[in-house]
Amino acid sequence: MISEWAYPRPEGLYIAPLDAYIDPVRPVARALITHGHADHARAGHGQVIATSQTLDIMGLRYGTDFTENAIALDYGQMRSEGAVQITMASAGHVLGSAQIVIDYQGKRLIAAGDYKRKYDPTVTPFEVVPCDVFITEATFGLPVFTHPDPMAEIEKLQNTRALFPHRSCFIGAYALGKAQRVISLLRLSGYDAPIYIHGALRALCDYYETQAVALGTLLPLPEKPRGGANKELAGQIIIGPPSAIGSPWANRLPDPIICFASGWMQVKARARQRSVEVPLILSDHADWTDILQTIEDVNPSEVWVTHGNEEALLYHLAKQGRDAKALAMVGFERAEGDEG
Amino acid sequence: MKAFATMLENLVFSPGRNAKLAHLVAWLRSNSGDSRGFGVAAVTGDLSLPHVKGKMIRDLAASASDETLFALSYDFVGDLAETVSLLWPQDHSHNDTDFALGDIVRQIQGATRKEAEAIMRFHLDRLDQTQRWALLKLATGGLRVGVSARLMRIALAQAFDQKVEDIEEIWPLLSPPYEPLFDWLEGRAMRPKSEGKAVFKPLMLANPLEEADRQKLALSDYQIEWKWDGARVQLVSAEEGVRLFSRSGDDISAAFPEMVIDPSFKGVLDGELLAGTPASLGSFNDLQQRLNRKKPSGKFITENPVFIRCYDILMQGGQDCRHLPLQQRRVMLETLMGTIDDERLDLSEMIAADRWEALDEMRTNCRANSLIEGVMLKQKSSTYQLGRIKGQWYKWKRNPFYADLVIMYAQRGHGKRSSKYSDFTFGAWQDTEDGRVIVPVGKAYSGFTDAELQKLDKFVRDHTIAKFGPVREVEQKLVIEAAFDSIHHSSRHKSGVAMRFPRFHAIRWDKDPEEADTLDSLRRLIS
Ligand SMILES: [Zn+2]
Ligand SMILES: [Zn+2]
Numbered sequence: 076m077i078s079e080w081a082y083p084r085p086e087g088l089y090i091a092p093l094d095a096y097i098d099p100v101r102p103v104a105r106a107l108i109t110h111g112h113a114d115h116a117r118a119g120h121g122q123v124i125a126t127s128q129t130l131d132i133m134g135l136r137y138g139t140d141f142t143e144n145a146i147a148l149d150y151g152q153m154r155s156e157g158a159v160q161i162t163m164a165s166a167g168h169v170l171g172s173a174q175i176v177i178d179y180q181g182k183r184l185i186a187a188g189d190y191k192r193k194y195d196p197t198v199t200p201f202e203v204v205p206c207d208v209f210i211t212e213a214t215f216g217l218p219v220f221t222h223p224d225p226m227a228e229i230e231k232l233q234n235t236r237a238l239f240p241h242r243s244c245f246i247g248a249y250a251l252g253k254a255q256r257v258i259s260l261l262r263l264s265g266y267d268a269p270i271y272i273h274g275a276l277r278a279l280c281d282y283y284e285t286q287a288v289a290l291g292t293l294l295p296l297p298e299k300p301r302g303g304a305n306k307e308l309a310g311q312i313i314i315g316p317p318s319a320i321g322s323p324w325a326n327r328l329p330d331p332i333i334c335f336a337s338g339w340m341q342v343k344a345r346a347r348q349r350s351v352e353v354p355l356i357l358s359d360h361a362d363w364t365d366i367l368q369t370i371e372d373v374n375p376s377e378v379w380v381t382h383g384n385e386e387a388l389l390y391h392l393a394k395q396g397r398d399a400k401a402l403a404m405v406g407f408e409r410a411e412g413d414e415g
Numbered sequence: 416m417k418a419f420a421t422m423l424e425n426l427v428f429s430p431g432r433n434a435k436l437a438h439l440v441a442w443l444r445s446n447s448g449d450s451r452g453f454g455v456a457a458v459t460g461d462l463s464l465p466h467v468k469g470k471m472i473r474d475l476a477a478s479a480s481d482e483t484l485f486a487l488s489y490d491f492v493g494d495l496a497e498t499v500s501l502l503w504p505q506d507h508s509h510n511d512t513d514f515a516l517g518d519i520v521r522q523i524q525g526a527t528r529k530e531a532e533a534i535m536r537f538h539l540d541r542l543d544q545t546q547r548w549a550l551l552k553l554a555t556g557g558l559r560v561g562v563s564a565r566l567m568r569i570a571l572a573q574a575f576d577q578k579v580e581d582i583e584e585i586w587p588l589l590s591p592p593y594e595p596l597f598d599w600l601e602g603r604a605m606r607p608k609s610e611g612k613a614v615f616k617p618l619m620l621a622n623p624l625e626e627a628d629r630q631k632l633a634l635s636d637y638q639i640e641w642k643w644d645g646a647r648v649q650l651v652s653a654e655e656g657v658r659l660f661s662r663s664g665d666d667i668s669a670a671f672p673e674m675v676i677d678p679s680f681k682g683v684l685d686g687e688l689l690a691g692t693p694a695s696l697g698s699f700n701d702l703q704q705r706l707n708r709k710k711p712s713g714k715f716i717t718e719n720p721v722f723i724r725c726y727d728i729l730m731q732g733g734q735d736c737r738h739l740p741l742q743q744r745r746v747m748l749e750t751l752m753g754t755i756d757d758e759r760l761d762l763s764e765m766i767a768a769d770r771w772e773a774l775d776e777m778r779t780n781c782r783a784n785s786l787i788e789g790v791m792l793k794q795k796s797s798t799y800q801l802g803r804i805k806g807q808w809y810k811w812k813r814n815p816f817y818a819d820l821v822i823m824y825a826q827r828g829h830g831k832r833s834s835k836y837s838d839f840t841f842g843a844w845q846d847t848e849d850g851r852v853i854v855p856v857g858k859a860y861s862g863f864t865d866a867e868l869q870k871l872d873k874f875v876r877d878h879t880i881a882k883f884g885p886v887r888e889v890e891q892k893l894v895i896e897a898a899f900d901s902i903h904h905s906s907r908h909k910s911g912v913a914m915r916f917p918r919f920h921a922i923r924w925d926k927d928p929e930e931a932d933t934l935d936s937l938r939r940l941i942s
Contacts, residue, residue, distance in 0.1 A: 219488045219498065235425065346428060347427070348834065351428060352430055387487045
């Protein structure tokens with residue numbers, strides 16, 4: 076029984092034969108980290124095993140001393156620790172994101188972390204790995220979430236911009252992953268003018284560039300003029316963290332078209348709550364259809380659901396005759412729209 | 416359908432009037448035919464598809480998805496049509512066919528209820544999600560995209576480079592899909608004629624009087640009248656016939672047949688519909704009884720008379736007087752009222768006040784008459800214009816009443832607020848055989864800030880003791896100070912009282928519910 080050696084503890088999902096936690100929420104002696112988002116990757120663990128890109132990203136966020144002992148394990152590499160094998164498989168969520176594959180006593184557990192299946196030029200696509208227990212996230216675990224084609228969302232944005240050529244366009248996107256994906260999609264759509272980025276995005280965008288993700292010309296915002304907006308930003312695209320929407324920082328943008336790139340934007344009330352003018356339905360998490368498809372592809376004998384809207388997913392999986400249970404994990408009860 | 420759905424979605428998210436206008440103009444210019452005409456009607460709320468009602472949408476919902484999944488989804492999305500559109504299983508083999516909105520509307524209009532449902536299913540199978548949403552919204556008439564008929568007319572004027580007044584003038588003569596209008600706008604025909612027709616003229620409205628206004632305004636420049644708490648109406652008597660319109664321009668002649676029989680004048684009057692007779696006023700509740708009956712019997716009419724207290728004259732005979740100053744219109748109105756002997760009409764009296772203090776006192780004392788809401792100040796030189804023109808007409812309401820009441824139930828809001836518990840029922844103490852209990856006395860869903868709403872929502876979630884469908888019963892421990900304009904006896908409410916326009920004034924996190932007001936103290940406020 077896998078649940079005898081892998082189970083939740085207050086610190087996170089505990090893997091007993093490794094004496095390690097997956098994505099622990101507080102400092103532990105030994106952590107396996109799926110990806111660099113703040114709710115999964117925290118500083119202060121004694122040892123961290125993660126992909127080298129995830130380790131780099133943690134270093135950028137927390138400083139290089141975020142752990143005493145960083146061990147890189149990249150996609151496809153395997154590490155043996157006694158009777159346990161650890162393997163990393165790409166999760167398609169953000170740069171460096173991995174599913175952590177644990178083999179022990181002839182059984183295989185996969186903690187997929189956050190993952191997605193939709194097109195994203197900035198990441199290695201999700202890899203299907205068969206297993207016995209598959210731990211899936213359920214951020215968008217409701218059937219209303221069937222995220223549209225990402226390029227159609229970019230087209231929607233460009234149509235609105237064409238109608239308002241004198242307005243600037245601000246896109247709120249999380250600093251790790253979403254921002255770079257939006258920029259890549261814009262480039263793919265043929266938009267090759269410089270894009271202005273908020274200072275909070277700079278380090279990660281530069282890092283993506285070093286990892287062969289071309290983002291084109293990214294400019295810092297010009298100095299803010301006294302009491303007013305930067306006129307030269309009219310007609311330009313500016314990308315920054317969603318928290319900048321409605322902040323004093325945004326006052327420098329001339330008559331901005333406010334856009335927000337997030338899977339939550341599929342529900343109109345959510346977009347209106349945030350006063351978003353162009354909701355860009357772009358998610359780095361699997362939508363309902365893709366969660367179900369992934370479970371079918373991986374075909375585990377048991378599904379553990381965590382991280383989000385478990386209720387609908389558990390109900391549906393039970394109806395399909397799947398063995399599924401909720402993995403109630405402390406610290407992952409998040410407010411909607413948090414980075415994740 | 417694609418263009419319409421995209422436009423509709425853009426309107427939903429457009430923050431302001433100008434952005435909405437730009438989307439409307441672009442859509443009006445790039446579309447044509449029935450689809451455009453019906454689209455205009457759908458956006459302004461003038462399109463009704465009588466066969467598509469809530470029941471059909473619920474039937475459709477049942478086949479869109481499993482019941483449990485639907486319930487969980489609906490709870491999250493907060494909008495029935497949107498939930499159905501999101502859950503409807505899309506048949507991707509039908510992609511890339513664009514159906515004309517005009518054709519769909521005509522099909523449904525010409526169908527029986529049963530056929531209409533089949534037509535809806537046919538299209539839901541073939542449209543993409545945004546279009547499904549647009550179709551369901553359009554079919555149920557619940558668009559709520561913040562576009563008034565007025566804004567649509569401005570968009571039409573902009574799109575086709577015409578004067579908005581010229582469109583306003585003929586608007587009441589038109590009906591969806593507005594072929595004669597577009598024929599004229601696109602140069603294929605002359606402008607339709609409005610002479611002799613009994614059509615509604617858009618109303619002039621007042622702005623609330625602010626403290627700062629009082630320091631700027633000279634009272635002597637203003638005509639002052641009571642602000643009557645009835646229903647604003649417009650009585651139109653033309654060659655074609657006589658009609659009574661509500662403030663929004665709905666024809667309410669059928670509900671008030673006695674008002675549209677043979678008046679001895681031709682013209683257009685602006686006034687307040689009140690219950691009773693000029694000599695003996697009825698209550699607002701009496702008027703409500705009449706407003707609720709769409710087709711009253713002769714006996715009911717005799718027992719529940721109404722009349723119009725006239726404020727203004729917009730047309731006399733065939734002459735438009737809206738461009739004349741109020742002072743001059745008032746003389747015309749008084750002259751007209753002097754010549755007609757009709758107990759269905761009387762004249763709104765003017766009030767004399769030479770000092771603000773005196774007027775303030777009158778405003779405060781008018782509480783004695785529950786039918787007076789305050790005073791109106793209208794600039795004597797004002798021409799009659801559409802809407803709320805700055806600096807022309809003001810309303811100065813009397814102060815509201817306040818009471819400390821206890822929150823009992825909460826329900827989720829609509830639209831933007833659908834994820835929050837924002838509709839509240841609150842109650843007051845009453846002594847009963849079972850002891851002292853709190854009984855519901857009113858509902859409110861406004862008057863708090865977004866930050867307060869966050870806290871209220873959290874309070875509801877943390878203190879729920881029972882759920883009844885969408886309604887949550889909460890512990891009786893939070894007191895709010897409610898404001899309301901007036902309070903009346905009501906046989907329709909269990910508490911025996913009904914408040915007018917209750918809203919939040921303050922949330923008293925500090926107050927012990929034991930100290931909330933009693934039903935008896937509320938009853939004493941009834942005038
Ligand atoms: Zn994540
Ligand atoms: Zn996450």
